[in-house]
Amino acid sequence: MREITSGVVHPTIRELLSYATTMEKVDYELARYIDSSNRKLYEYLLNDEIVGFVVVRIITSQHDEIKHIAVLPKLRGQSIGSKMVKFVCEKHGLSLISAETDCDAEEFYRKYGFEVINLGEKYPGVKRFRCEYKVG
Template identity: 35%
Template sequence: MLQSVTEQVRDDRVAALVELAVFPDPEQVEQALAFYEQNEEAELLAYIEQGEMLGVVGFKPSGDKEITITHIAVDPGSRGLGYGRGMLLDLMVRERPERVIAETDEEAVDFYRSVGFSVIGLGESPSGLERFRCVYEADEEE
């Protein structure tokens, strides 16, 4: 079940999951946490099962009936079990966007492909990592 944790972004467990979604640099982690504190439209949701926080997904509106995934992470011990996919699907049911956008690196691009996102290469970032824009267009029946 997805539950808002935007107000608890500094909680150790929430912050640890957000840290998994960014480059492991204390400055990047701080920027990610501050993003949710400073942007009223942004929301951070945690996937909680049997009282255990297994993952987080953050997003913000980015257009009419469009949202952008800002962060997504699953606890390493729970990866590969469908929690990431489940969080995205639950988010889409909750928000009902027509389009979902994410930007990611080579490590996570196959995850987005497996969920049905189309992928466009963006080239290398200043840090030298290949970046990708992932877009999901919802069908009217979805």
């Protein structure tokens, strides 16, 4: 995995981010990550090809929040997402990692071992979940 530290973002990252948010919000979200000192964007490489990414917001020295995580559709189910979560936990020395998600990613977090709490319809017609994983 490699941290993206410059304003130059590979087109694959844009594609991956579009899976995690709407296409209209891609540039806005990328600008937030690149311009923020408490957000880190990491790309996952397989055979020198970007196949996944994760963005975390640093809350404290022991707690990060996953803001976005995505893997190319053709490679989902191959533990890449889990490897990215593990990488962030180890790199940042976390005792807690959390996320808020919708129905699409709830099962991913549950399989990894996150405690998943149903928040109900946070937005009309959109069920949201709070996910927390205590590391160690």
